[in-house]
Amino acid sequence: MSEQVFDKQFFADSLVKMAELTEANRDYWTKLDSDIGDGDHGINLSIGFREVSEKLAEKLAESPDTATFLKKSGMILLSKVGGASGPLYGSFFIKMGKDHIGKETVTFPEFADMIKNGVEAIQFRGKAELGDKTMLDALLPGIDYLQAHKEDTDYLAVMEKMIEIMKEGAESTIPLIAKKGRAMRLGERAIGHKDPGSESSWMLMNVFLEQMRK
Ligand code: ADP
Ligand code: MG
Numbered sequence: 001m002s003e004q005v006f007d008k009q010f011f012a013d014s015l016v017k018m019a020e021l022t023e024a025n026r027d028y029w030t031k032l033d034s035d036i037g038d039g040d041h042g043i044n045l046s047i048g049f050r051e052v053s054e055k056l057a058e059k060l061a062e063s064p065d066t067a068t069f070l071k072k073s074g075m076i077l078l079s080k081v082g083g084a085s086g087p088l089y090g091s092f093f094i095k096m097g098k099d100h101i102g103k104e105t106v107t108f109p110e111f112a113d114m115i116k117n118g119v120e121a122i123q124f125r126g127k128a129e130l131g132d133k134t135m136l137d138a139l140l141p142g143i144d145y146l147q148a149h150k151e152d153t154d155y156l157a158v159m160e161k162m163i164e165i166m167k168e169g170a171e172s173t174i175p176l177i178a179k180k181g182r183a184m185r186l187g188e189r190a191i192g193h194k195d196p197g198s199e200s201s202w203m204l205m206n207v208f209l210e211q212m213r214k
Contacts, residue, residue, distance in 0.1 A: 004107070004108055004155060004212075005105040005106065005107055006066075006105060006106050006107075006108075006111055006212075007066065007104060007105045008060065008063070008065065008066045008069055008104070010211060011066055011069060011070060012056060012060050012069065013211055014207050014208055014211045015049075015052055015053070015056060015073055016053055016056065017207045017210065017211060018049055018052075018204050018207045019049035019050060019052060019053040021203060021204065021207055022042070022045045022046050022048075022049040022050075022200075022204075023046060023049075023050075025042060025200070025203065026042035026043065026045070026046045027042060028042065028199075029041045029042030029045065029196050029199065029200050030042035030043055030196075032193070032194055032195075032196035032199055033196040035193040036178070036182075036183040036186055036189075036190045036193045036195070036196075037181070037182040037183055037196060038083075038182055040082075040083055041083065041085060041196040041197065041200065042196075042200075044081045044082060044083040044085055044086055045081070045085060045086075045089070045200060047080055047081060047082075048076065048077040048080045048081040048086050048089070048090075049077070051076050051077075051080045052073050052076050052077060055073075055076060056073075059072040059073060059076075064102075065097070065100075065101060065102050065103055065104065066097055066100065066103060066104075066105075066106065067096070067097025067098065067100050067101045067102070067103065068097070068101070069097075070093045070094070070096045070097045071093065071094050071097060073093050074089075074090045074091065074092065074093030074094035074095075074096075075090065075094060076090075077089050077090035077093065078090025078091070078094065084126070084181060084182075085135075085197055085200070087125060088122045088125060088126055088135065088197070089122075089204075091118075091121040091122055091124070091125045092118035092119065092121055092122050093118065094121065095117050095118055095120070095121035096114045096115070096117055096118040096121075097114060097117075098117055099113060099114075099117060100113075100114065108150060108155040108158075109150040109151055111208075112143075112146045112147060112150035113150070115142075115143055115146060115205075115208075116143045116146070116147060119136070119139045119140065119142075119143045122135065122136065122139065123136060123140075126180060127180070128179070128180040128181075129179075131176060131179075132176075132178065132179040132180045133173045133176040133177065133178035133179065133180070133181075133183060133190065133195045133198075134173075134178070134180050134181055134195060134197055134198065135195070135197030135198050135200070135201040136198075137169045137170065137172055137173045137176075137195065137198050138166040138167070138169035138170040138173075138197075138198040138199075138201045138202045139166065139169070139201050139202075139205075140169070141165050141166065141168075141169045142162045142163070142165050142166035142169065142202070142205065143162075145158075145161060145162050145165050146158065146159075146162045149161070149162075155212070156209070156212060156213065159208070159209040159212060160209065162205070162209075163202060163205060163206050163209055166201065166202035166205055167202045169198060169202070170194060170195070170198035170199045170201070170202050171194070173194055173195035173198045174191075174192060174193065174194050175191055175192070176190070176191070176195075177190055177191060178190045178195070181195075181197075183195065
């Protein structure tokens with residue numbers, strides 16, 4: 001088993017990088033959403049993560065542990081973002097640390113469980129299933145792989161494969177008709193377009209991998 005542990009600063013740095021990623025991909029994610037939604041996905045996440053970034057030092061200082069810090073950051077996303085994605089990503093961070101309250105650091109298997117808790121919170125809130133053409137089409141196959149391999153020695157290889165699977169999951173949304181979210185209204189006209197949330201979600205999860213490489 002890996003000896004690697006992840007502390008509050010690891011998650012804080014990840015959130016800063018997620019905010020940077022969001023700024024860099026704001027127009028791209030918005031373009032995806034203008035194809036099958038209302039063209040605001042990148043804008044929504046940019047508003048949310050910018051606020052997370054601005055409040056980061058304050059939230060970090062007032063949080064005794066990682067779980068509390070993540071929860072406070074998730075609350076910002078939930079309250080600041082108008083679109084569906086704000087409460088969904090907000091729930092991810094709010095619930096991520098729920099089984100690790102009071103911990104200074106988490107191991108890789110614990111990190112894997114946190115990702116699972118976060119994704120399950122998205123599913124609980126949004127009630128979408130695999131194949132509904134949402135962010136869950138990227139996230140669900142990824143967490144299954146992560147759970148199955150969380151005790152592997154080479155945790156970076158596990159993360160790389162998880163991201164690859166999530167990316168494939170995002171691609172898999174292209175031929176689908178949406179059963180949740182705004183794209184639902186388009187019916188068959190959604191076919192041929194990638195779901196914006198599936199793209200932003202694997203890219204955001206990839207930030208954890210990039211931070212682990214450091
Ligand atoms: P809105 O749809 O309110 O404009 P965004 O454009 O920010 O919000 O986000 C759209 C993304 O949210 C979609 O691409 C999809 O991945 C995700 N989404 C929407 N509804 C759900 C749901 N019920 N469950 C999971 N993801 C969802
Ligand atoms: Mg939208």
